[in-house]
Amino acid sequence: MTDHPAAPAAGKAPAGGPAEGALLSVRGVDVGYRTGRRTRVTAVRDVSFDLYPGQSMALVGESGCGKTTLGLGLLRLLPRTGVVSSGEILFRRKDGRLVDVRTLAREDLRRFRWNEAAMVFQGAMNAFNPVLRIEDHFLDTFRAHEGGRRRPRKEILEQSADLLTTVRLDPARVLGSFPHELSGGMRQRALIALALALKPQLLILDEPTTALDILTQRSIVERLAELRDELRFAMVFITHDLGLAAELADRVGTMYAGRMIETGTTRDIFYRARHPYTSALINSVPPVAGDLTVPQSLPGGPPSLTALPPGCSFAPRCAHAVDACSHTRPTLDVLRTRTEGLSHAAACLRTHELLEGATRD
């Protein structure tokens, strides 16, 4: 883990201060990975967004677009070779102080994680330590991240049992079990309970329902929505399942080749997508309801991060690309201004030309 705090105010100047009342203000964040002695790739480039308390934001895109890297970067959980190389991640803590996650020192960072922001990792199978019982995971978490005096085991276990009950698990059965004794859905729910242990203000979920059965998926989705209503935490969830985004998110950010290329409310994205990549993603999902609709395939894959095209990264695959697209990089322009970070913005040179009839209010 990269536990070394960055020097404050180093490098390029931040693009504007934090937004008023925002829980999380991400400003011009780049995340890079070292790939050799002198080589590095930038997996996330210049991402900025504001997340307000209680909001739920989905990050969508194909594999390799930087979604998980961004999620890990927000909590400084990147592997050893990864580093948030520039930008600011401003977070409003429970006590009202505004901190830059990049500059938190070791002990502060430990208090920040789980107390303020927690992560539910991809693949519930691998997120637990296979040789520890579920109760040990709870004990470890409370003891490592909770400040103040050391509480007795019994008290912590009682609280853990309550947490498990909130995700509809039977504590008597689950607490004493090893991870392999639980089904995938139970593990995922236990993981969510664990993430909520210290009442974080922000929950980052990486592919929370991937690899789960459809009925299990449904119960997790419903429980998450209920918990969010109850506990009022904000969510950032990373998914390639657009159905999940439509269901669980207030707002969606589409990522492509490390950049945020479109952001807006869920209705903006699904009914009035203005970036051809977002539209292509949505059109490639066959719906279950209604008559047969033929989904459109999106050929090719995202470009290599080491050899990005000079202009718009999506231009080589884009059906609407013109000459300008291959040498001018579009900026994320606001199309419709709203408060609380819900503005609709897209990074496409032809946004205004491509206003086709496929919109609906």
Place this chain on the structure above:
Amino acid sequence: MIDRTAPAPRPDRAATAAEGPDGGGPSAEAAPEAAALREAAPPVLSLKGVHQVFGTPRGDVPAVAGVDLEVRPGQVLCLVGESGCGKTTSARMAAGLAAPTAGSVLFRGRDVAAMDKHERSVFRRAVQYIHQDPYASLNPVRTVYSTVSAGLRRHKMVKDRHEARRAVTELLERVDLTPAEDYLDKYPHQMSGGQRQRVAVARALAMNPEVIIADESTSMLDVSIRVSLLNTLGKLRDELGVSFLFITHDLAVAKYFAWDGEIAVMYLGKVVEHGPTPQVVNDPRHPYTRALVSAVCEPDPDLARTKERVRLRSADIPDLTDLPPGCDFHPRCPLYAQGACDTLRPPLVPSHDRLLACHVVTGE
């Protein structure tokens, strides 16, 4: 291609294939005469009352408990259900990779278990299997050419290396890996997941199969690639008349790929609803199918908020070693009524234009 043993594509199929913009998508209209033809053609591959019981220290696990399925020429039969419902075990038995504990697997009317060496070799060539995970199903130290041509060389379907390369080039082009020359000498690690899965399809296709068994072949892929692979498979179905036993847990994929075919919904080793795809997906009757269809996350925020959901009485699947009495689904079933449901196992009977196993719905 080398000696085509597969039946010629049916005329109505060829027509729809020519009309489609990409030649891949299934046609939206299900003509009544097509349904009649479907009934008339004898099945290529059929499972007759097959059972598969695995002995474990905790007791016997009846993974598949009496399943009857038929794959007809040029048709798609889609198996859907949650993990552990016996989809893959059924497919493995259909491919002859596992012998059923009871019941039989028939290929062109011949019992696979009773086949002699020659018949078995024909069966092996005619029924091909595409695995779920393209990262695990390709040998990492073999090039694409080596992987795809292995069967051709083994069955002596090519004379020399030159001919083998030509055959492999043709196969790669058929699965849209073009230009094929660029892929011939690549290793799996040099390719993306979608490309690897296409190589796996080309390998299956090399044997001129009559039936392809595709086990969750698209579930590991990104949404954008999934559709183009499904279109490639659809092209094989429409142009070469290959039959498919298609296994998926994704109802949207099942609906798209098997629109002209049939869907069988499995629960705990048994088929609970089986019928033409449009009926099963758009008007599900078995409470389990209804729950599955209603649980799908639709990529449409308004629909997602207004959609009616089926509430199950319990989220947990019963243990296969300790099945409830009566209908397997009754502890979770929203239609559960005291009486037959918890005492009698419902048989799979024709009802509402399909086969259904439910006391409540068939008794209406």
